[in-house]
Amino acid sequence: MKPWNIEICDVTLRDGEQTPGVSFTRDEKMAIALMLDEIGVEVIEAGFPVVSPAEKECVAAIARSGLDARVCCLARALRPDIEAALDCDVDIVSIFIATSDLHIRHKYRRPREEVLEDALNMVEFASDHGVQVRFAAEDASRTDPAFLVEMYNRGAECGADLLSFADTVGYLTPLEIHAVVSKILAEAPHPLCIHCHDDLGFAAANTITAAAAGAFQLHTTVNGIGERAGNAALEQVLVALRMKGGIDRYDLSRLQEISRLVAQVSGIYPDQVRPIVGENAFAHESGIHIAAILEDPSTYESIPPELVGGERRFVLGKHTGKRALEHIANAYGFNLSDEQARWVLGQIKQRSEGKCSVTREVLCEFLRQAKEGIPQ
Numbered sequence: 001m002k003p004w005n006i007e008i009c010d011v012t013l014r015d016g017e018q019t020p021g022v023s024f025t026r027d028e029k030m031a032i033a034l035m036l037d038e039i040g041v042e043v044i045e046a047g048f049p050v051v052s053p054a055e056k057e058c059v060a061a062i063a064r065s066g067l068d069a070r071v072c073c074l075a076r077a078l079r080p081d082i083e084a085a086l087d088c089d090v091d092i093v094s095i096f097i098a099t100s101d102l103h104i105r106h107k108y109r110r111p112r113e114e115v116l117e118d119a120l121n122m123v124e125f126a127s128d129h130g131v132q133v134r135f136a137a138e139d140a141s142r143t144d145p146a147f148l149v150e151m152y153n154r155g156a157e158c159g160a161d162l163l164s165f166a167d168t169v170g171y172l173t174p175l176e177i178h179a180v181v182s183k184i185l186a187e188a189p190h191p192l193c194i195h196c197h198d199d200l201g202f203a204a205a206n207t208i209t210a211a212a213a214g215a216f217q218l219h220t221t222v223n224g225i226g227e228r229a230g231n232a233a234l235e236q237v238l239v240a241l242r243m244k245g246g247i248d249r250y251d252l253s254r255l256q257e258i259s260r261l262v263a264q265v266s267g268i269y270p271d272q273v274r275p276i277v278g279e280n281a282f283a284h285e286s287g288i289h290i291a292a293i294l295e296d297p298s299t300y301e302s303i304p305p306e307l308v309g310g311e312r313r314f315v316l317g318k319h320t321g322k323r324a325l326e327h328i329a330n331a332y333g334f335n336l337s338d339e340q341a342r343w344v345l346g347q348i349k350q351r352s353e354g355k356c357s358v359t360r361e362v363l364c365e366f367l368r369q370a371k372e373g374i375p376q
């Protein structure tokens with residue numbers, strides 16, 4: 001399979017930090033940037049310099065820290081924003097304008113042609129300063145496609161190296177994003193970035209679908225943090241790229257580690273059932289599943305836990321079967337007769353149905369009782 005032609009721009013430090021209530025310190029941003037770099041992410045969006053003097057310092061520190069990744073930052077289509085970005089010595093300035101009529105009406109209160117002309121001047125201004133320029137369409141998914149194509153073609157003429165399509169409010173489904181990305185690339189054949197939000201729960205799916213349709217730069221955040229329901233999750237996108245896009249250059253074995261780091265410093269912990277990084281992502285209770293996993297884990301795991309730095313976990317409860325119990329009991333040094341196993345299974349199921357968990361201690365107590373003689 002020919003690997004997809006993509007790169008990752010991780011925006012945890014900018015859009016991820018826009019998660020309500022989240023603010024990273026300079027050391028935290030640096031630690032996340034370092035780990036993203038070690039994973040092999042090609043572009044790190046370090047922040048939005050005009051937000052505050054401290055933010056500007058963080059962006060500059062990351063840009064000057066000698067990472068392999070290119071460092072990017074956000075700027076409105078305003079000269080002071082772009083000057084602040086240039087001060088930070090970033091490799092890429094991402095200049096954005098909202099492009100939907102809805103946003104333009106409420107935020108800029110000017111005709112869209114005027115907004116575009118002014119923004120193009122800013123693209124030229126940044127490009128003339130020798131920095132790479134991304135020209136991003138905010139709310140692209142609710143924008144007149146003809147206007148987007150005009151913006152992208154004219155942006156490229158003015159020196160933009162990358163054009164960005166943002167599904168700012170997580171509005172599209174995978175089929176819709178495939179159609180719109182294909183249309184844009186046919187009419188504006190330039191490197192396209194895709195920036196998806198998760199309001200409908202499709203951010204990672206839309207990102208991968210856009211890549212399949214030819215999008216080049218894929219935006220992600222660790223654990224999918226970000227505005228409202230968040231962004232496309234780095235871990236989901238990278239694993240999907242490995243499994244479906246023929247891309248094996250990222251160090252996926254660090255994914256659980258970076259997930260823990262970002263959870264700790266953001267205070268936003270992934271759901272138990274979240275793919276790849278959730279506590280249950282590699283946990284099994286069902287007897288039928290565990291019996292098969294003991295023969296071959298791929299029967300019930302499409303992602304090997306060790307691929308992402310995780311571990312398989314067997315849980316005892318209402319759904320435990322005899323094979324699973326025997327396996328776990330053996331690991332604790334107990335060999336059970338059929339009768340003993342049946343009795344212990346009954347105890348486990350009863351306890352679980354009473355909404356009590358079957359911890360290692362509880363199991364060992366059942367096992368000891370069974371060995372000493374099944375209570376009548």
Ligand SMILES: CC(=O)SCCNC(=O)CCNC(=O)[C@H](O)C(C)(C)COP(=O)(O)OP(=O)(O)OC[C@H]1O[C@@H](n2cnc3c(N)ncnc32)[C@H](O)[C@@H]1OP(=O)(O)O
Binds near residue numbers: 052096108168
């Ligand atoms: C989709 C996204 O994620 S976009 C990024 C969103 N991120 C943030 O907002 C980061 C945090 N924001 C901030 O710290 C502040 O909002 C700042 C520093 C950026 C701006 O603060 P203020 O100057 O106080 O402006 P305020 O936030 O009230 O309003 C935004 C202004 O930016 C203008 N603006 C918004 N987007 C753009 C743009 N892409 N290009 C030019 N101007 C823009 C708005 O029209 C508005 O201008 P107005 O005050 O003349 O009406």
Ligand SMILES: O=C(O)CCC(=O)C(=O)O
Binds near residue numbers: 015138139164167
């Ligand atoms: O497209 C981009 O690069 C950024 C836009 C963005 O953050 C958004 O619209 O949510």
